[in-house]
Amino acid sequence: MAFVNMKSKEVQAKIVYYGPGRGGKTTNLEFIYSKFRERIKSDMVSIKTHGDRTLFFDFLPFDIGKIMGYDVKIQLYTVPGQVKYDATRRLVLKGVDGMVFVADSQVEQRKKNVLSLKNLQENLAMYKKSIFKVPLVLQYNKRDLKKEGIPLLPTETLEKDLNSQLKVPSFAASAVSGENVVPTMKKIISLTMASLQNVLK
Amino acid sequence: MNKNRRSLLSSPEPGSEGEEEDKQLGSNYDDITFTDYTLGQEELEKIENVLEDDLIRSGVHSVLLIDMAGNIIAQRDNGACDHDLYSLAALASANFAAVDTMAKIVGEEEFSLLFHKGENENIHFSKVNVEFLLITIFGKKVSLGLLRLKVAEAVDKINGVWKP
Numbered sequence A: 001m002a003f004v005n006m007k008s009k010e011v012q013a014k015i016v017y018y019g020p021g022r023g024g025k026t027t028n029l030e031f032i033y034s035k036f037r038e039r040i041k042s043d044m045v046s047i048k049t050h051g052d053r054t055l056f057f058d059f060l061p062f063d064i065g066k067i068m069g070y071d072v073k074i075q076l077y078t079v080p081g082q083v084k085y086d087a088t089r090r091l092v093l094k095g096v097d098g099m100v101f102v103a104d105s106q107v108e109q110r111k112k113n114v115l116s117l118k119n120l121q122e123n124l125a126m127y128k129k130s131i132f133k134v135p136l137v138l139q140y141n142k143r144d145l146k147k148e149g150i151p152l153l154p155t156e157t158l159e160k161d162l163n164s165q166l167k168v169p170s171f172a173a174s175a176v177s178g179e180n181v182v183p184t185m186k187k188i189i190s191l192t193m194a195s196l197q198n199v200l201k
Numbered sequence B: 001m002n003k004n005r006r007s008l009l010s011s012p013e014p015g016s017e018g019e020e021e022d023k024q025l026g027s028n029y030d031d032i033t034f035t036d037y038t039l040g041q042e043e044l045e046k047i048e049n050v051l052e053d054d055l056i057r058s059g060v061h062s063v064l065l066i067d068m069a070g071n072i073i074a075q076r077d078n079g080a081c082d083h084d085l086y087s088l089a090a091l092a093s094a095n096f097a098a099v100d101t102m103a104k105i106v107g108e109e110e111f112s113l114l115f116h117k118g119e120n121e122n123i124h125f126s127k128v129n130v131e132f133l134l135i136t137i138f139g140k141k142v143s144l145g146l147l148r149l150k151v152a153e154a155v156d157k158i159n160g161v162w163k164p
């Protein structure tokens, strides 16, 4: 539900990072914020618990400049991943234009990834949206843990578990080191803008 | 096990076979939920005039018309405010949605007065219609009573210009 202001020639689009608790959604936004600090004029807003878990959302407005004559403002959000926060998680999805699903690559998180993706499908359905139609990118996060000797799911397994039906672009990433964090974001922005393009003509 | 997992996401609707190409091209235009509403330039101008004439001229510091997704539709201020409006809009829409959900849980249709009082600044929320919220920031010079009256008038006028 992007908003196009024909008068000020401005577009606001909402991109939401979704995924299981502790998967690295907030860390993605923190990396983007630190990397583009000089371009992001406002502070990152985080509504979180004392233990640094997202309670409601993180919010980071990101001005990406002009596209087709429009000043494009991307609003990046994360949802709280913990199962118990489903009610607030759903609220954040309102009006979403594009999504990143951040999966946790650790072997022991395998089931949580699948459940979270299924939860996304259900919550989108409440807004009458199909997970097969929303611009979506998958990110297989925490790949850096491999060198710590922590067992990770091969990306092939993650593809099979999460992407065999969706067939959307996916990235192996590390939100902590920043590897593939920006490419993930660029991909979802370009898919989202492409989906809005016909309205911007 | 695996098969089971995948079937969790099996497509309920037909026509998802072509999704791969569609996604690659990013060309799933047809069904993009691009604003559930359309506001023309002229309507936008009228709304901005309402915000200016009814609220800013009455002493309100800053006023935002936002949608329920947190987008800013229109904005006016007295020139002396320097708030981070995009963050404010994101928080206001989320706050409103959370309070609205709480109302439903306790069996209320909605809570009518949403107002936060501060030392110098106050913030008032008003639902305009199913899509829009009016956020008003004002100081000591405007009483809550007067503000509510002015907001109610502005809401009526905005709904006169545009309704979902």
Ligand SMILES: Nc1nc2c(ncn2[C@@H]2O[C@H](COP(=O)(O)OP(=O)(O)OP(=O)(O)O)[C@@H](O)[C@H]2O)c(=O)[nH]1
Pocket (backbone or CB within 6 Å): A019, A020, A021, A022, A023, A024, A025, A026, A027, A028, A052, A053, A054, A055, A078, A079, A080, A081, A082, A141, A142, A143, A144, A145, A173, A174, A175, A176, A177
């Ligand atoms: N090694 C490693 N740790 C990571 C990575 N990404 C996130 N973490 C860590 O995992 C923990 C949880 O990260 P968050 O970004 O808070 O996770 P989240 O998805 O926002 O979690 P919720 O807010 O509860 O949904 C933190 O301690 C991060 O430092 C990564 O790529 N590699």
Ligand SMILES: [Mg+2]
Pocket (backbone or CB within 6 Å): A025, A026, A027, A053, A054, A078, A079, A080, A081
């Ligand atoms: Mg988080």
